[in-house]
Amino acid sequence: MKKNHNNTDLHMHSTASDGGYRPEVLLQKCKEVGLEYIALTDHDTTSGVKEAIETGRKLGITVIPGIEFSTKYNGKSVHILGYGLDYNNEELCEMLKGQQEMRRKRLDVILVKLKDVGLDVTAEDVLEFVDGGSIGRPHVAKALIKRGYVNDVAEAFEKYLAEGRPCYVPKEKEMAPEEALNWIKRMNGVSIIAHPVYYDLDDWIETLVVDYGLDGVEVYHRDHTTEDRKHYEQLVQQIEEKHNISLLKTGGSDFHHEDYGRVPEPLGITRLDNYFAEQLVTKIHKKSR
Template identity: 40%
Template sequence: MDSAIDLYDVDLHCHTTASDGLLSPTEVIRSAAALGLKGIGITDHDTIQGWQEAEIAGRNYQIKLVRGIELNTDWKGREVHILGYELDGSSDYLNRQLKGLRKAREQRMLEILDRFNHLGVQITFQEVQQFALGESIGRPHIAQVLLERGYVSSIKEAFERFIGRGAPAYVPLYKLTPEEGIGLIREAHGVAVLAHPGVRRLEDGIPAWIDVGLQGIEVSHSEHNHEDEQRYRTLAKEYNLLMTGGSDFHGEARKPGVKIGYWGVDEEVILQIFDLAQRN
């Protein structure tokens, strides 16, 4: 695909202000519709808060919505992201578990801010909350405070100097295992998909995750090169897994150069997701 000219029909991996994206669900969907996309996936971290607004916007802009979520999990010291699509948002179990994950995020924020205090950088939780417009708080919101206060000149610098892995204010996030994340999605009748496996070369874990309910692999992604796409396309065919794709859009200031629709799938993949979810 020549991304300067052609866009995909559907972008299945977009973040909004419900977690760490810069655009509201309505703004993401309006942007996708303006580009001529036929479908969009809203996949915020640890929250389904943006779904209701996204559903209204999807109807208004006549674009198919795939309701999703992204869970951060840990496997052998490596971060593994699991996408869930078309879960039952009314599931008490799902909502209890997500609430617990968001509480863990808040606790992490307090520990990071305590580390900043020891570094002589005074940041309050209230300042961070001003940038967290949704219920799922994360390190990008701290990065935004550092940028606004003039401690750094970019979000990237904030991670490299202060809050990225190995940096002085870094605190690891409590994470589920991939098996727990997949189980949570499947328990809520959703479709479980391994996100951007090429970022950390996760193919060794795929067979075991299939055994516990993994149903798809994100093949097209902004951090995958052509070889990654080919590798995971081949693996998906070998294991008869759904092939998904998306930009991982957060907004230009948060992920420069990552634009809606430049990575994704054909419209028929939405029907495959809906079909799998119905059978789950």
């Protein structure tokens, strides 16, 4: 019988940001569905990476340390994935601590806006769902569900928390994509633009590659259709041929929990050939030399 090598997922979240499971529990779930390579890419924090790596060693899963930086470009939210970076670096940790503080201030403003529309939610209600990491709008959504104001996270965003809705609050200072790329480079990491179908910025991706050292594109995200995947495969190939360079293609489930996403799915549905993880690990080792 031919062995299945499609056991890689390079994009997932834990309770260190807005995921539903602690890193240890998340890794146990990864083991149950047969994943062999995973990357923990929490939003603006690496606080769950150590626990994930230690659990992965016990379970026989290779954990690639990662992060998903939240940035803004021309008014659009753009996420940049960083892999293999020095997550214990003091300078990086200090910067990320500042990001957490801004998220806490943002929460206070969101709570005021919720009160203005008649929804009584306290900081304690929200922090109940935060496991010492990044505070995000999904945590607010969970508090709204517990209070009985909405039925699920999707409804919370649609009515109150999404951009353009009455309780949306932008971050105090949005990091530019170039700044995130610079941090990843300084930490000897590998940079990938996440789920590019969200942005419609194909020409700009080439600029990030040529001018700022972007290492690749998340081609195989779970929200990418077959046509989207073919499109980004071709885009990567065009950039490579035009500039005589080699780029990485990555992908993953962007798993937070079973009810998350445009089309919710359980862990283990979106998965890649192990080749993609091995290519990423090889690139990380080259950067760290």
